[in-house]
Amino acid sequence: MLRVIVRRLLQLAVTLIALSALIFVWLRNLPGGPVEALLGERATPERRALLIKALGYDQPILVQYAKFMQRVVTGDFGNSIRTGDPVSEVIGRAFPATIELAVVAMIIAIGLGVPLGYLAARHHGRLLDNLSIAGTLLGISIPIFFLGYLLKDVFTQNIHWFPPSGRISTGLDNTNVTGFFVLDGLLTREFDATADALWHLILPAFTLATIPLAVIVRITRASVLDVLNEDYVRTAEAKGLRHRVIRGRHILRNALLPVVTTIGLQTGALLSGAVLTEKVYNWGGLGTLITDSISGGRDYPVLQALILLAALVFVVVNLLVDLSYAFIDPRVRVR
Amino acid sequence: MSLLDVRDLSVVFQRRGERPFTAVDKVSFSVEPGQTVGLVGESGCGKSVTSLAIMGLLPKRGNRVSGEVLFEGADLLKLRPDDMRDRRGRDIGMIFQDPLSSLNPVVPIGLQVAEVLERHRGMNRKAALKEARELLDAVGIPDPMRRLKEYPHQISGGMRQRALIAIALACKPRLLIADEPTTALDVTIQAQILTLLKQLVDETGTALIMITHDLGVVAGLCDTVNVLYGGKVVERAARHELFGRPRHPYTHGLLSSVPRLDSPRGERLHAIPGSVADNIPWVEGCAFAPRCGNVVDACLEGTPPLEPTATGGDLRCNNPVSEEVAVP
Numbered sequence: 001m002l003r004v005i006v007r008r009l010l011q012l013a014v015t016l017i018a019l020s021a022l023i024f025v026w027l028r029n030l031p032g033g034p035v036e037a038l039l040g041e042r043a044t045p046e047r048r049a050l051l052i053k054a055l056g057y058d059q060p061i062l063v064q065y066a067k068f069m070q071r072v073v074t075g076d077f078g079n080s081i082r083t084g085d086p087v088s089e090v091i092g093r094a095f096p097a098t099i100e101l102a103v104v105a106m107i108i109a110i111g112l113g114v115p116l117g118y119l120a121a122r123h124h125g126r127l128l129d130n131l132s133i134a135g136t137l138l139g140i141s142i143p144i145f146f147l148g149y150l151l152k153d154v155f156t157q158n159i160h161w162f163p164p165s166g167r168i169s170t171g172l173d174n175t176n177v178t179g180f181f182v183l184d185g186l187l188t189r190e191f192d193a194t195a196d197a198l199w200h201l202i203l204p205a206f207t208l209a210t211i212p213l214a215v216i217v218r219i220t221r222a223s224v225l226d227v228l229n230e231d232y233v234r235t236a237e238a239k240g241l242r243h244r245v246i247r248g249r250h251i252l253r254n255a256l257l258p259v260v261t262t263i264g265l266q267t268g269a270l271l272s273g274a275v276l277t278e279k280v281y282n283w284g285g286l287g288t289l290i291t292d293s294i295s296g297g298r299d300y301p302v303l304q305a306l307i308l309l310a311a312l313v314f315v316v317v318n319l320l321v322d323l324s325y326a327f328i329d330p331r332v333r334v335r
Numbered sequence: 336m337s338l339l340d341v342r343d344l345s346v347v348f349q350r351r352g353e354r355p356f357t358a359v360d361k362v363s364f365s366v367e368p369g370q371t372v373g374l375v376g377e378s379g380c381g382k383s384v385t386s387l388a389i390m391g392l393l394p395k396r397g398n399r400v401s402g403e404v405l406f407e408g409a410d411l412l413k414l415r416p417d418d419m420r421d422r423r424g425r426d427i428g429m430i431f432q433d434p435l436s437s438l439n440p441v442v443p444i445g446l447q448v449a450e451v452l453e454r455h456r457g458m459n460r461k462a463a464l465k466e467a468r469e470l471l472d473a474v475g476i477p478d479p480m481r482r483l484k485e486y487p488h489q490i491s492g493g494m495r496q497r498a499l500i501a502i503a504l505a506c507k508p509r510l511l512i513a514d515e516p517t518t519a520l521d522v523t524i525q526a527q528i529l530t531l532l533k534q535l536v537d538e539t540g541t542a543l544i545m546i547t548h549d550l551g552v553v554a555g556l557c558d559t560v561n562v563l564y565g566g567k568v569v570e571r572a573a574r575h576e577l578f579g580r581p582r583h584p585y586t587h588g589l590l591s592s593v594p595r596l597d598s599p600r601g602e603r604l605h606a607i608p609g610s611v612a613d614n615i616p617w618v619e620g621c622a623f624a625p626r627c628g629n630v631v632d633a634c635l636e637g638t639p640p641l642e643p644t645a646t647g648g649d650l651r652c653n654n655p656v657s658e659e660v661a662v663p
Contacts, residue, residue: 238423250442253441
C-alpha cells in the first residue's frame with residue numbers, strides 16, 4: 001500500500017512540473033498581458049520597455065521559467081501584478097470560500113444523490129424511476145449560470161428565503177480563524193455566524209451541486225440495478241436477512257464502487273462550476289479570483305498558482321478515491 | 336404430515352405486452368422429514384423456478400404464483416413477506432449453483448456465515464463468528480480461523496461451495512434446497528461436495544430437495560425422484576425403480592443418453608431427438624410428444640393425467656415404455 005502511495009505521489013510531482021511548464025509558456029503567448037493592462041494602450045515604448053525589464057519579461061522564456069521554478073520550490077509564487085500582494089496571500093484569502101462551497105455542494109450531491117439513485121433502482125420502470133431520469137437529464141443539461149440566476153431570482157427576489165449574495169451578512173461581527181466561516185463559528189462558539197454562513201451557502205451550494213448530483217443519481221441507479229441482479233443478493237435474501245443489512249452490506253457496498261470513482265472526478269470538476277456559481281452569487285472565492293486575474297490584465301503569477309492548485313486538488317482527490325477503493329474492495333488490495 | 340407438501344404449484348411469467356409463459360404447471364410433490372427428493376430435468380423445465388417459488392425468492396413483479404406450498408402445514412405462499420423472511424435461512428436453507436457469484440465479493444467469509452446466525456439465532460458478532468468457525472470446520476474447510484477473515488476470491492471453488500453449505504445449514508434448517516450445487520465445480524470436487532451433503536443431511540436429519548440435470552447426482556443421493564418436463568411432473572418414482580425400470584419415454588431417453596463405462600468403444604450415444612424448445616402446450620397434448628418415439632394418437636388430445644403406477648410411483652404417459660425394456 002505504501003509503495004502505491006509513494007508511486008502516485010511521484011507521478012503527481014511529474015504531472016505538476018509538466019503542467020507548470022505548459023501553463024507558463026501558454027499564458028505568455030496569450031494576446032494582451034500585464035504590461036498593457038498596467039500602462040494602457042497609449043504608453044510610450046520607453047515606459048513599456050522599462051516595465052517589461054522590471055518584470056523580467058525581456059529574458060528568454062526558459063530563464064524566466066527556471067527563475068519561477070526556483071522560487072516555487074521555496075514556496076514563493078511571487079506577487080500579484082494586479083494588487084502587488086504575495087500570491088500565496090491572495091489565494092489564501094479566496095481558498096476557504098471555494099472549499100467551503102465545494103464541500104457543502106458535494107455533501108448535498110452525495111447525500112441526496114446516493115439515496116435517490118438507490119430508490120430509483122428499487123422502483124425500476126415505475127414513476128419514481130422515470131422522474132429521476134427526467135430530473136437528472138434536466139440537472140445535467142441546464143447551464144449553471146442560468147439555474148443560478150433562476151434560483152437567485154425566485155428565492156431572493158420573489159420569496160425572500162435566502163440572501164442574494166455574499167458569504168455572510170454585513171454587520172455580523174464574526175471572528176476569522178481559519179477563513180471557513182461555518183467552521184470559525186463553531187470554533188469560536190459564535191453559532192449565529194455558523195447559521196448565517198450556512199444560510200448564505202445553501203443556494204450557491206445547491207447550484208454548484210446540480211451536475212454532480214445528477215451524475216451521482218444516474219451512476220448509483222445504474223450500479224444498484226446491476227447489483228440487484230447479482231447472485232449474492234439472492235443469497236442474502238435466501239438467508240432471510242433484514243432489509244437494512246441487505247441494503248447496506250450486500251447492495252450498496254458493492255454498488256458504491258463506481259459511484260466513488262465518479263465522486264472523485266466530479267469533485268475535481270467542481271472548480272469549473274465554481275467559476276460560474278461564484279460569479280452569480282458574488283462569492284469571493286477561487287472562481288472569482290480566476291476570472292478577475294484573466295480579465296484584469298493576465299495576472300501571470302496568480303493564474304499560474306491557481307491552475308497548479310486546481311491540478312493538485314484534482315490529483316489528490318483522485319488519489320484519495322483510489323485509496324478508498326482499495327479499502328472498500330478487497331479484490332483491489334491483492335494487486 | 337409431510338415436512339413440505341407442494342400442491343398444484345404454478346408459476347406464470349407475464350411481462351407487459353408479451354404472452355404469458357407457464358414455467359411451472361401444477362407441480363405437486365412432497366418431502367418427508369429427513370428425506371432426499373430429486374427434481375430432475377433439462378434446462379428450462381421449471382425446476383429452479385419451483386425452488387425459488389418455494390423460497391419466495393421470485394421477483395415481486397412479472398409473475399403469478401398459485402397453488403399451495405405447505406411447510407409443516409402452513410402455506411408459505413400466504414405468509415406475509417416479513418414472516419417468510421423469518422423462515423428463510425432458519426427453517427429452509429438454500430444452496431445455489433455458482434459459488435463464486437453467490438458469495439458477496441466485498442464481505443469476509445466469516446461475516447457471511449455469521450450474519451445468518453446473528454439474524455435468526457440472536458447471537459452477537461463475537462459468538463456468531465465463533466460458531467461460524469465451527470461451521471466452516473464441519474464442512475471441511477481447512478484452517479477455518481484464517482478463512483473467517485478471507486474474501487471469496489481468496490479461496491477455491493470447492494471451498495466456496497462448502498462455505499455456502501455452511502451458511503445454508505448454519506441455523507439447522509429442517510429443509511435444504513440445493514439448486515444444481517455441483518454444476519459449476521470440477522468433477523473431483525463435485526464428488527466431494529455430494530459426499531459432504533449426504534453426510535451432513537444424514538447427520539442432522541435435514542430433508543433435502545436436490546435440483547439437478549445430472550442423473551449421476553440423483554443416483555447417489557435421492558430417495559425419490561421427480562422428473563419434470565415442460566413445467567410438469569411426468570414421472571415420479573423411488574430411485575431404484577426409476578433407474579431400474581424407467582416408464583416415461585423421456586426418463587428412459589435421459590437414462591439411455593448417459594454414457595456407460597461398460598459399453599463397447601465407438602458405440603454411438605443415445606440421444607433424445609429435438610430440443611426442449613420442440614414442445615406443444617400441455618393443453619393440446621403431451622409436451623414431449625414431438626420428441627417421443629412412443630407417441631400415439633391420444634398424446635395429441637389433451638394433457639395426459641398423472642396416474643399412480645403399480646410400483647408406488649406416478650406416471651404421466653399414454654404409452655409408457657414397457658417394464659421389460661431395460662435401459663441399454
